[in-house]
Amino acid sequence: MSAGTFPYRLVATDLDGTLLRPDHTVSARTRAALAAATAAGAAHIVVTGRTVPVARHILDDLGYEGLAVCGQGAQLYHAGEHRLLTSVTLDRQVAMLALEKIAAETGPLLLAAARDGLDGQVLFGPGYRVGHGDMPVTSFSDLDEVWSAPISKLYIQHAQLDDDALADAARIAAGGLVGVTMAGAGLVELLPLGLTKATGLSLAARRLKVTAADTIAFGDMPNDIPMFGWAEHGVAMANAHEELKGVADEITASNEEDGIAVVLERLLG
Numbered sequence: 016m017s018a019g020t021f022p023y024r025l026v027a028t029d030l031d032g033t034l035l036r037p038d039h040t041v042s043a044r045t046r047a048a049l050a051a052a053t054a055a056g057a058a059h060i061v062v063t064g065r066t067v068p069v070a071r072h073i074l075d076d077l078g079y080e081g082l083a084v085c086g087q088g089a090q091l092y093h094a095g096e097h098r099l100l101t102s103v104t105l106d107r108q109v110a111m112l113a114l115e116k117i118a119a120e121t122g123p124l125l126l127a128a129a130r131d132g133l134d135g136q137v138l139f140g141p142g143y144r145v146g147h148g149d150m151p152v153t154s155f156s157d158l159d160e161v162w163s164a165p166i167s168k169l170y171i172q173h174a175q176l177d178d179d180a181l182a183d184a185a186r187i188a189a190g191g192l193v194g195v196t197m198a199g200a201g202l203v204e205l206l207p208l209g210l211t212k213a214t215g216l217s218l219a220a221r222r223l224k225v226t227a228a229d230t231i232a233f234g235d236m237p238n239d240i241p242m243f244g245w246a247e248h249g250v251a252m253a254n255a256h257e258e259l260k261g262v263a264d265e266i267t268a269s270n271e272e273d274g275i276a277v278v279l280e281r282l283l284g
Contacts, residue, residue, distance in 0.1 A: 021055035024229035030063040032235035048276035064198035088215025113189035125172040131165040169205040196238040211241035
């Protein structure tokens with residue numbers, strides 16, 4: 016593919032369900048389309064809900080060396096230097112109160128927590144269903160273990176409520192204390208209030224000397240809604256959550272069918 020005139024200076028892509036196929040690989044076609052976009056003057060940036068420790072091995076496997084926005088915007092990571100540039104943590108006292116308020120409305124919650132830092136573990140409580148098969152599993156039985164070190168975010172599940180219902184209930188009960196988002200199946204997350212992929216992406220964009228008007232963004236889940244609101248053009252994958260499709264500027268093919276490449280090839284002419 017030859018590099019032509021490309022209308023954006025920044026291509027922001029989510030990882031799971033967007034850039035990555037179900038086997039966590041990126042197709043040759045999508046790699047070629049991203050390479051052509053960068054040859055035409057655009058930067059590619061990964062914007063993922065995964066925290067750095069859970070994203071790092073994927074970025075390494077992809078040979079990705081640029082900036083990555085991780086942890087729903089909490090962390091800015093330089094993949095080429097394996098260096099954490101910025102990190103925002105969830106206030107543990109606020110998190111305790113938020114959990115109490117949510118559980119008072121929903122009944123018992125299943126809990127996991129992502130610890131802060133380059134090597135922060137993800138701690139899984141009793142009964143929590145691990146969504147990503149590539150997540151290292153460290154269990155806890157005493158809730159005090161969760162609060163013993165700084166955390167990036169909490170994950171909650173419920174035995175009866177589905178993800179959408181649980182996220183709605185959490186927002187109603189504790190939306191004034193924490194941010195609530197859904198990042199994937201079984202991944203309802205509690206974040207520092209006001210933190211989104213958009214806040215992390217805007218920080219990265221300033222470092223790259225580009226603006227929202229220069230940006231096209233690709234995603235598949237409700238946690239990508241703020242990023243679509245920030246970027247000039249938001250593209251939802253065919254496999255995306257209906258809530259994201261409802262705010263997207265366009266819908267492309269699925270992550271299995273090179274949806275990112277379909278759009279980039281068209282824009283490159």
